[in-house]
Amino acid sequence: MDIEQYMQGVGRRARAASRAVARANSGVKNAALLAIADALDHARSELEAENARDLAQAKENGLDAAMLDRLELTPARVDSMIEGLRQVAALPDPVGVISDMAFQPSGIQVGRMRVPLGVIGIIYESRPNVTIDAASLCLKSGNATILRGGSEAIHSNQAIAACVQKGLKAAGLPADAVQVIETTDRAAVGHLIAMPEYVDVIVPRGGKGLIERISRDARVPVIKHLDGICHVFIDRSADPDKAHRVTVNAKTQRYGTCNTLETLLVDAPVAEAVLPGLAHAFSDAGVELRGCEQTRSILGGIKAATEEDWRTEYLAPILAIKIVDGLDEAMEHINTYSSQHTDSIITEDYTRARRFIAEVDSASVMVNASTRFADGFEYGLGAEIGISTDKLHARGPVGLEGLTSQKYVVFGDGHIRR
Amino acid sequence: MDIEQYMQGVGRRARAASRAVARANSGVKNAALLAIADALDHARSELEAENARDLAQAKENGLDAAMLDRLELTPARVDSMIEGLRQVAALPDPVGVISDMAFQPSGIQVGRMRVPLGVIGIIYESRPNVTIDAASLCLKSGNATILRGGSEAIHSNQAIAACVQKGLKAAGLPADAVQVIETTDRAAVGHLIAMPEYVDVIVPRGGKGLIERISRDARVPVIKHLDGICHVFIDRSADPDKAHRVTVNAKTQRYGTCNTLETLLVDAPVAEAVLPGLAHAFSDAGVELRGCEQTRSILGGIKAATEEDWRTEYLAPILAIKIVDGLDEAMEHINTYSSQHTDSIITEDYTRARRFIAEVDSASVMVNASTRFADGFEYGLGAEIGISTDKLHARGPVGLEGLTSQKYVVFGDGHIRR
Missing domain, CATH: 3.40.309.10 (Aldehyde Dehydrogenase; Chain A, domain 2)
Incomplete structure (x- = not known):
């Protein structure tokens, strides 16, 4: 399979699915989140088996103890993914909130409506639970998501992806609303960060090296989280x-x-x-x-x-x-x-x-x-996709609001500009 | 003069001045804006003379009628720069506004404070009045500004810059709060957009070609305004x-x-x-x-x-x-x-x-x-630096708020995380 072609296909499908996710009402999105939680709960043995494959391979590859720990999907971590999904389902939906609606001297009424960003690409390292954290926040905020986890977690991530697919299907949302990259080919990342026509923003989660590399090479905006000194x-x-x-x-x-x-x-x-x-x-x-x-x-x-x-x-x-x-x-x-x-x-x-x-x-x-x-939960955001050290767009803990944009909405009655 | 060294100096001085501008209270910033307006009013003959030099050169260089029109500083355009400064002085100051301040379950009190972005670089083409529009909005929003106008308007822009300097001085603000690039060397732009240590954001104002080129090459974030189809x-x-x-x-x-x-x-x-x-x-x-x-x-x-x-x-x-x-x-x-x-x-x-x-x-x-x-004035923003077609940070007409960021402020009483 040609990797560029594969990633272009992923991007095109994400863009198409993003419209349906953006339109989905809160009830549908919450139903999907809860159905994903149920699917995870019923797939505990598959998750354990697939995670064991990754762990065995990682040991063979000589990964250190800290990496192995991050990679492991313990029953407690599965519980916490399930709990996280339920928490995100319980959060208020940011999409469609209209603020500052006011009449202007010309007679038009102008306000700002919170809308999804569109397609969000998430690039992360070993922890497979990020697959669920990221997918749930992006879905709740009305975005389509492309997830690219570490190659060491590929089997765990695919098992989690299967649960996500079940949940999306149960709620009637398109399968392409959340796509987990199926290849461990490193070139996939290079393509993902260079498709502005399909991807609106990249959120890298991982070490400083990863984030600096992505920020340097990306041709789409990056919400980045660098050092905390x-x-x-x-x-x-x-x-x-x-x-x-x-x-x-x-x-x-x-x-x-x-x-x-x-x-x-x-x-x-x-x-x-x-x-x-x-x-x-x-x-x-x-x-x-x-x-x-x-x-x-x-x-x-x-x-x-x-x-x-x-x-x-x-x-x-x-x-x-x-x-x-x-x-x-x-x-x-x-x-x-x-x-x-x-x-x-x-x-x-x-x-x-x-x-x-x-x-x-x-x-x-x-x-x-x-x-x-300094944390999304402690600040009352409910959850966070990361902590931004950028000044533009999102600064500090980034919750659902940071994964949205605001557009102007204007209501007139045949008003024209003089 | 070595152009890279010159631009580095401009950047360093802008960064240093940005702290003083960020701290300046609304009264001081408004006093500077009004003093710049007065300085322009008293410098009408110098402005006309310097603009005439640019116009003569432009005619010699064979610029077309539309370009010449944009370049001309008519008395009405000087009036409108003065009026614009007074309007910006009259706008509410966005800096320091704290919103959403609330207690969290841990007992800490968390809110968001609106703060300047820091240093804003503006790159624009022929119209010299942009010098005042951009400087006034950036100053009011507490930012230091580096302005790079078109080479065809260099004398007009320097004459305007002299008025800005007078106004800053009268209000006790540092001269480096607004710097107008003194050289027409094209390499200046390349350096300006590649100094993330000194420049927080670039706002290009001009044709699509200019904006695409800057977005492609910039190493700092760009608030861009591309086509309006x-x-x-x-x-x-x-x-x-x-x-x-x-x-x-x-x-x-x-x-x-x-x-x-x-x-x-x-x-x-x-x-x-x-x-x-x-x-x-x-x-x-x-x-x-x-x-x-x-x-x-x-x-x-x-x-x-x-x-x-x-x-x-x-x-x-x-x-x-x-x-x-x-x-x-x-x-x-x-x-x-x-x-x-x-x-x-x-x-x-x-x-x-x-x-x-x-x-x-x-x-x-x-x-x-x-x-x-679709315009900052019509939407009640008071003025605009441009209309953003980006989704991140600022979308649509960008007024004072778009030139600021929000940081989290946390008040505790010896609170620790459990």
């Missing part, structure tokens, strides 16, 4: 208990997530008061500290942080610490080194809280809260 | 008077604009009733008609429309006409050939009006109104 700044007026609690939580609640704290900034006047207690807690948690010279003179025995550390997303139990002289130096550091993902100030000072919120240019800006809250 | 569909239940009035207005009110009607679709049952009257009106207006076979059998003596006509934005007194069999065929034609700019249905039928609004995938979808209304 997140900061907490402990201001001189911080409540010491809040500062301690939030900092430890932001670093240690989970290490591998993009909203995890990577660099702690401490205002000079309170550094001696807060750092020893924090160092103690981080030592208990097994977190390696790296500090600026001043930090090292207070804590002693920790590694020196280099310029490279300020630019690093560790995704690991390592924390860089820098002592700064006040809010301006803290914001200067953040606006220089932050990946504009999530940054938090710990302070009891009204004016500095307001300045931090206004002047830090990141997707999420927080006061007295853990960076770990 | 706009349709009016006269449904079988249309009120004949409204159909006639709207169709004639949509085609003849102005020929060169992107929201002008290019293809008229007529429902077969009413074609014989409406077409002769329309043909008469178009003949009076000097509009050439090109029709499908059925149209020609009704009207006679008009040219045949080819596949090419359905895909053409004439921007001229030419109209393509096609007779279709009902709403579905009309929407099929629109979704195939429309540039997704603006499409209008003329109908008295409730269900077909609702279907057209829901199913036509264009930036502006209208019922019983002229496509000529």
